[in-house]
Amino acid sequence: MRRITAILYYDWLQMIRSASFVFISGLLLCIGIYALYYGHAQVRDQQENIARVKQAIDSTVRGFYHTVSRGDTTALEAYSESGTLFANYPRPLAALSFGQRDVDRFALNLATYSFFYDKYSTGYKNKTLSNEIVNPMRLLAGNLDLSFVLIFLMPLYLILLSYNIISGEKEAGTLDLLGIQTIRLNGYILTRLLFRLGLMVVIGGALIVAGAFAAHSDAVSTLYFSGVYIGYSTCWAGIVLLFCRSRYSGTNALTLITAWLMLCFVLPALYNALLNAQHPIHAKTRISNAVQRSESDVYPLPNRVKLDSFLTLYPRYRTTPMDSITGYNDARWWACTYGIIDHDLEPIEEEYQSARSRRIRAANRWNYGSPALLAQYAFNQLAASNAEQLQDFDTLAYRGFCKRMEYFDSLFFLGHNQFTLAQFKDIPLEYEYHAIVPNETFTGPALLMLAAGVLLLAAGYRLVGSTAAGPKNQPIVPTLLTQ
Amino acid sequence: MTGVIAKHEFARLWKDRRLLLLSGVLLVLLITSLVTATQNIGALRAERLEAQEASRRRWLEQIPRNPHVAAHFGNFAFRIQTPLSLFDDGLDSYTGTYVYLEPHKQNDIKFSQAQEATSIGRFSHFTPAFILQTLLPLLIIFLCFASVTKEKEDDTLRLLLLQGASMRQVVLGKVLGNFGAIALLMILFFVISGVALAGLAGGNASVWPALLLLFGAYFAYAFVFTVVAIVISAHSRSSRASLMKLLGIWILACIIVPKIAANLAGNLYQTPSQFQFNEMVRQDEKNGLDGHNPADSRRNALLKQTLAKYGVDTITKLSVNFDAIAMVESEKYTTMVYRKRFGQVEGQFQKQNAFCEWIGLADPFQAIQSCSMALCGTDYDHFRQFHAQAEQYRLYFVNTMNEFMVTHTKTGDWSTSFGRDLYQTIEPFAYHPPPVGWSLARRPVSFVLLLFWLAICPLLIHSTRKIPVVQ
Numbered sequence: 001m002r003r004i005t006a007i008l009y010y011d012w013l014q015m016i017r018s019a020s021f022v023f024i025s026g027l028l029l030c031i032g033i034y035a036l037y038y039g040h041a042q043v044r045d046q047q048e049n050i051a052r053v054k055q056a057i058d059s060t061v062r063g064f065y066h067t068v069s070r071g072d073t074t075a076l077e078a079y080s081e082s083g084t085l086f087a088n089y090p091r092p093l094a095a096l097s098f099g100q101r102d103v104d105r106f107a108l109n110l111a112t113y114s115f116f117y118d119k120y121s122t123g124y125k126n127k128t129l130s131n132e133i134v135n136p137m138r139l140l141a142g143n144l145d146l147s148f149v150l151i152f153l154m155p156l157y158l159i160l161l162s163y164n165i166i167s168g169e170k171e172a173g174t175l176d177l178l179g180i181q182t183i184r185l186n187g188y189i190l191t192r193l194l195f196r197l198g199l200m201v202v203i204g205g206a207l208i209v210a211g212a213f214a215a216h217s218d219a220v221s222t223l224y225f226s227g228v229y230i231g232y233s234t235c236w237a238g239i240v241l242l243f244c245r246s247r248y249s250g251t252n253a254l255t256l257i258t259a260w261l262m263l264c265f266v267l268p269a270l271y272n273a274l275l276n277a278q279h280p281i282h283a284k285t286r287i288s289n290a291v292q293r294s295e296s297d298v299y300p301l302p303n304r305v306k307l308d309s310f311l312t313l314y315p316r317y318r319t320t321p322m323d324s325i326t327g328y329n330d331a332r333w334w335a336c337t338y339g340i341i342d343h344d345l346e347p348i349e350e351e352y353q354s355a356r357s358r359r360i361r362a363a364n365r366w367n368y369g370s371p372a373l374l375a376q377y378a379f380n381q382l383a384a385s386n387a388e389q390l391q392d393f394d395t396l397a398y399r400g401f402c403k404r405m406e407y408f409d410s411l412f413f414l415g416h417n418q419f420t421l422a423q424f425k426d427i428p429l430e431y432e433y434h435a436i437v438p439n440e441t442f443t444g445p446a447l448l449m450l451a452a453g454v455l456l457l458a459a460g461y462r463l464v465g466s467t468a469a470g471p472k473n474q475p476i477v478p479t480l481l482t483q
Numbered sequence: 484m485t486g487v488i489a490k491h492e493f494a495r496l497w498k499d500r501r502l503l504l505l506s507g508v509l510l511v512l513l514i515t516s517l518v519t520a521t522q523n524i525g526a527l528r529a530e531r532l533e534a535q536e537a538s539r540r541r542w543l544e545q546i547p548r549n550p551h552v553a554a555h556f557g558n559f560a561f562r563i564q565t566p567l568s569l570f571d572d573g574l575d576s577y578t579g580t581y582v583y584l585e586p587h588k589q590n591d592i593k594f595s596q597a598q599e600a601t602s603i604g605r606f607s608h609f610t611p612a613f614i615l616q617t618l619l620p621l622l623i624i625f626l627c628f629a630s631v632t633k634e635k636e637d638d639t640l641r642l643l644l645l646q647g648a649s650m651r652q653v654v655l656g657k658v659l660g661n662f663g664a665i666a667l668l669m670i671l672f673f674v675i676s677g678v679a680l681a682g683l684a685g686g687n688a689s690v691w692p693a694l695l696l697l698f699g700a701y702f703a704y705a706f707v708f709t710v711v712a713i714v715i716s717a718h719s720r721s722s723r724a725s726l727m728k729l730l731g732i733w734i735l736a737c738i739i740v741p742k743i744a745a746n747l748a749g750n751l752y753q754t755p756s757q758f759q760f761n762e763m764v765r766q767d768e769k770n771g772l773d774g775h776n777p778a779d780s781r782r783n784a785l786l787k788q789t790l791a792k793y794g795v796d797t798i799t800k801l802s803v804n805f806d807a808i809a810m811v812e813s814e815k816y817t818t819m820v821y822r823k824r825f826g827q828v829e830g831q832f833q834k835q836n837a838f839c840e841w842i843g844l845a846d847p848f849q850a851i852q853s854c855s856m857a858l859c860g861t862d863y864d865h866f867r868q869f870h871a872q873a874e875q876y877r878l879y880f881v882n883t884m885n886e887f888m889v890t891h892t893k894t895g896d897w898s899t900s901f902g903r904d905l906y907q908t909i910e911p912f913a914y915h916p917p918p919v920g921w922s923l924a925r926r927p928v929s930f931v932l933l934l935f936w937l938a939i940c941p942l943l944i945h946s947t948r949k950i951p952v953v954q
Contacts, residue, residue, distance in 0.1 A: 020727075031739070038746055049756040056758070100605070103577075103597045107758070120593070131591055131598075133757050135832045136577035137839060137863060139597060141745030142605050148742070156734065164723070171723075249723045254625055257730055261621065266512065268606030269613060273519035275603060280526055285534035288559055288581055292541050296556060300546050356599055363601035376602045387601040 003183055008195050021161070025203070028157055032149045032207040039095035039145040040214060042102070046094075049132075050087045050107040057083035057109060057429060068421045075411035076331035078419040078427065083111040085430040086400045088393045091384040091437075092217035093225060096208065097147035097376075099385030102134060108397050110431070114338035115401040116345040120291045146211050147379040150229055151372050152264055154204050155236040159256045161196045162240045164249040165189055171249060186461050190241070193457075197237040204229050225382050228442055231449035232375040238456020239263075245463060264372045271366040271373070279359040287348050294344040298337055303327070310336035313343050317413035331412040339405070353395055360387050371449050378442035384435035393433060400431040484648040485656045492660025496626065505622050506668050509614060513672060516609045517679040520569045525683065531561040531580070539911045547902035549892070551810060554884040557585035560873040560912045562592065565860035566684040567693055570676055571612030573861025576600070582870065584877035584912075586814065586885075589821035592870060611676050612855050615669075615701050616848060617737050620708045623665060624729045627712035629722035630657045636722060654717050654947045662709045669705060673698045693858045693919045700858065700930075703937045704851040710940040717947040736848045744842040744849065748835035754828050767820040782809050798894050806895065807888035814881055829867065836863055843932040850936065853929035857922040864925040868917055880909045 015021045064081035067073055088106040112118045142148070166189055169175040175185075205226055212222040243259055244252040301309070304324040310332075311318040325333045367373040380386035407428060411419065496502050538559040545556050561581045568575050579592030597604060607613055631654065634640035643653055677694060684690045712729055719725035755763065789808055790796060798805055843850030856862035884905075892899050923930060 031743075034743070038750075041750065045756075049758060052756070053758050056762070099602060100600070103595065103600070131579065131593060131595070131757065133754050133760060133828060135745075135749060135754070135835050135863075136574040136595075136866065137832075137836050138745045138749045139577040139595075140574055141742045141839075144742045144746045152738065160727075250629065250726050253723075253726055253730065257621070261618070265607045265617065266609075268603050269609035270512075270515065272600075272603045272606065273516060273523070273609040275601075276523045277519045280523065285530055285561065285580065288583070289534055289537050289541075292538065292557070292559065296541060296545050359599065360601055363603050366603060373603060373606070376606075380602050387599075 004191050007183075007188060007191055011192055011195055015161075024157065024160060028149070028153060028203065029207075031144075031153065032146065032203070035144050035146045035149045036095070036207065036211045036214065038143070039098055039211065042098050042143070042145070043090045043092075043095045043215065046090050046101065046106055050085075050089060053087070053107045053109055054085050054430070057085055057111075061427065061429065065424060068419065068424055072421075073419050074331065075408055075415060075417045075419045076334070078411070078423075079111070079331070079408045082427045082429070083109045084400065084404045084428045086110050086397050086433060087430075088384075088390070088433055088435065091221075091382075091435065092215035093212065093221055093379075093383040094385050095215040095383075096145060096211045096217075096225065097379035097383040097385060098143045098145045099147075099376075099380035099383060100387050100390050101385045102132075102143060103139060104390045104394070105132060106393070110397070110401045110404050112401070113334050114341050115398055116287070116342055116349060117291055117295065117338065120287050120345075146207055147376060147383075149207065150204050150379075151232070151375050154200050154233065155260055155264070157203075158196060158200045158233070158236055158240055159253070159260060161199070162193055163244055163253040163256050165192055165196075165240075165244055167244070167247055167249040167252050170247050190457070190461050193237055193241055197233055200233050200236075201230055204233065221382055224439075224442055224446070225379065228375055228378040228382070228446040228449075231446040231453065232371055234453025235371045235449040235456070236453070238453040238460060241460030242456050242463070245460075263370045267370045268373055271363075271369060275359065275363055275366060279355070279362050287345065287352060290345055290348045291341075294341045298340045298344070301340075303333065306336045306340065307332065310339050314339065314409070317409060319414060331417045335405070335409050335412050339409070349398070353391065356391055360391065363387070367445075368448075371452070374445040374449060378445040381437060381441045384437055389435045389437075392436060396433060400433075403431065404428055484646075485652045485659065488643070488648065488653055488656025489659035489663065492630070492657050493663045496661060496664040499626075502626060502664060505625060509618060509622060509668070510671070510675070512609075512614055512618070513611055513675060516611055516614065517569065517676065520572070520610060521679055521683060524564050524566075524569055524572075528564055531563050534559070534581070535561045535563070535912070542909070543903055543906050545906065547900035549897050549900055550884040550888040550905060551586065551807065552897070553901070553906065554586045554881045557583055558876075558880065558912060559583055560869075560876060560914070562866075562869050563914060565865075565916055566680055566687060566690050567697075567859035568861050569680055569683055570610065570694070570697065571855045571859040571861055572608055572610055573612075573856035573859060574863060574866060575861050576604070576608065578866045582873050584873060584880070586810070586881045587817050589818070589825065589874055589877070592866075592873075611672065612852075612859070615672070615704075616851055616855070619665075619669075619701075619705060620733055620737060620848075622668075623661075623705065623708045624712050624726070624733055626664070627657075627661050627709060628716055628726040628729050630661060630713050631717040632719050632722040632725045635720075649948065650717070650950055651944060651948045654713055654944050657713045657716075658710055658944065661713065662706055665705050665709060666702065669698075669702060673701075689916075689918065693860075693922075696919060696923075697855060697858045700851060700854045700933060703933050704847055707847050707936045707940060710943050714943045714947055717950055736846045740842060740846045741839070741849060741852065744839045744846075745835070748838040751838065752831045752834040754831045760824060760828065764820055764824050767824065768817060785809060785812055801894055803889050804892045804894050804896065806897075807885050807892070811882060811885045811889065814878070814885065818878060832863065837928070840926070840928045840932075843929055844935070847933065847936045850929045850932040853926055854933055857926040857929065858919065860916055860922065862922075862926070864922070865916070869914055872914055873912070876912045883909060 061082050064078065067077070067081070086108045088101075090101065090106070094101060164171070166175070208222065208226050208229060212225065217225075239259055240256060243255045246252050246255065298306070303326065307325050325336060327333055364377065367377045377386065381388075407426070411417065411423075538561075542556065542558055545553060548556070559581050562579070564572075564575055576596040579595050582592045583590050607617070629636075631640070634643065634653075640653070644650065648656075673694070680690060680694065711732065715728050715732075716722075716725045719728060785808070786798065786805060789801065789803075789805055790798070793801055793803070795801055839849060840853055843853065853862065857864065887901070887905060887908075891901070
């Protein structure tokens, strides 16, 4: 134990005396701190945007309250003067792993007559269903959040610290000297590598804890996040040990950088290309076509036909024989027209969403082809910023819209479009959305990476002994003498 | 002497199995990227072209309507990918697929591919541009990091200098020798890409000058990296130090700086959220003319003007449809509002992009990325060009319908309907991609910065003249 402490102590001394180590560590910390700031700023922006939509809805509803308090009004007015917020509030850990949150919508006002019409074609009244305004150049560059630092930069840090862990000794002529020490050579190498792994974990862990603390994340989620990171780091330690066995430091550095490039860039890019070929998403243009077709088919329908078609789809509103709908001033005209359009488009939307789900499931399988992808997936899952959660939000938004419509449709059809002050409290102002974050989606990847890391370390440990010391029958002392 | 060294270096590389192996890997990656991209782009193009035709068909097949109501039926404009997006898909995945064109509103281009992407899609895009921008510099580093240091370590550099070569000649010879091998690889790259492009471009001849310019730009980029790699090798004491410095430069230039630049630019030049943007537009619209609202005071002012123009005293005596005139005016106003507000957002985007572009002064990756996207028609300017043409088309068909209503109906007449004959007078939407010259003119900074990097290469080589040979 004392020997190990001594090795680590001198290793540490050597490191901190190296200007490049101090520079690289400092640079990494600076980038890490900026990444924390960036993630928090992104989350704050989204929170503020949600608050703005909420405030706008509240303010409209407050104005409407004065109208109602002066006397009864119509449900159609209540519909247009109220809103329902459906927001995907960022989880605290989204500040650490922002994931796909920057490409999708997160604050919707469900007060719209046709969900699909506003979502897919016009957004005439309700822009919250449109895309968020972001510079595509920024999306191309991607988020510089903490997950980027942990996934891309920390393995590089480990590589830079460890690429010459064996060859450095060889080049300095101290490897043979180590061979005559009482400590086993592979034990010595492994100790030094684990020390570097520890350093990587400590720096990354400190950034995670600082970020999670600033974001007010709960301890369990932070622990899971750290667990994923530890698994990922261990995996990289194994890769480093396996690929740093050449006698030349240059070759080791090149091999390790190639491994890093393959696992972090080339393979993900290749998987993405294959995924696009395997699961192309084509349904969007079909939806836009269907929106226009549905609108052109439904709008010109005679009012009586329109009403009957609607009541066939929603028989619960057919209580007594009804007069035909009159036109724009009739609440039921709006409900019927857009109710039929949305009903027509629902199967196409479902088809699109199921194609999207298939694509996501296929992508999740590809994730197992690279620890970088697996770690990113697990981080995003924990932060509820993955494609699954965003799709879930997207599909639940339509259900929320249907729920809101159901409330108002019952007033339009069964309540004779009357609206009283007493009913004011029933207006749905917000439907809560809670992202589903199942534990197994990130504990699996974390354990898998940890296991892979341990296996690779074990394999590397065995191989180091055989390759580092050179041919078995070569005497050590003459080698030292010739040097 | 430079020629001899170059020839020797080229011959050494030619025999080196590393070059063969790495080039082979890059070629396999290139072919894979071309195959997958051809399939993907081909399918998307066909689908969008079909959707564009379907939109046109539906426009023509709509029931007879009042011209303004018919305009409300709207048209879709689909963004068709350029054949060169096969080479560099740039912002294609992050910009929307289509825009819905209708009266009164300038809509956003909706639904980017990125919205359907999973986290895999955010890592990197597998295109020839990715290979040339990111992987090729690494290949150059692998080949060149020891080109001078090895001579130092083997003590052969002194021999070379003793034979009368100057350090500058040695470095220049190494640059030419190494670049010769890399250039051969690049030629092969572009020939393969050209073959793949020929299949996708069909008879579109405009892609070839762009491909030629792309070749020139990437040639310059590869040359810059070769010079940097060999100059750093010359300045380094050992191959290890040289490699570490070069890898550090590569990581900073190709991975970290582009990301930091884009994110910093976003923080420096902020844009409103979609909700805020909409509120601003709503406020502006409130102050304008409401074409549909007869109680609007600005509409009354316009009515007075129109009555005076036609020399009548009441609206019923007007020979034209005043409702339609009001709508034409209203369209003008809303267009002005949208131009102003979209202009503000775009102004911020342009500032963000310009910030990143100027980073090209310190990072050739930024310069080549920008040049490559511009030449392939997948950069922000091309996206804007599509949006502008779509908006122009929107104004064209909405105004045509409104103006038809002005002269063919009377005020208050919303029931007279016109059918296919009227709809056919509207030309179908067709996006005309700007020529290559336009792309060059839109991104002068990036192209100049690439030339700037090329121009400082002799200076970098010159800086090696006083390097001590004996360490």
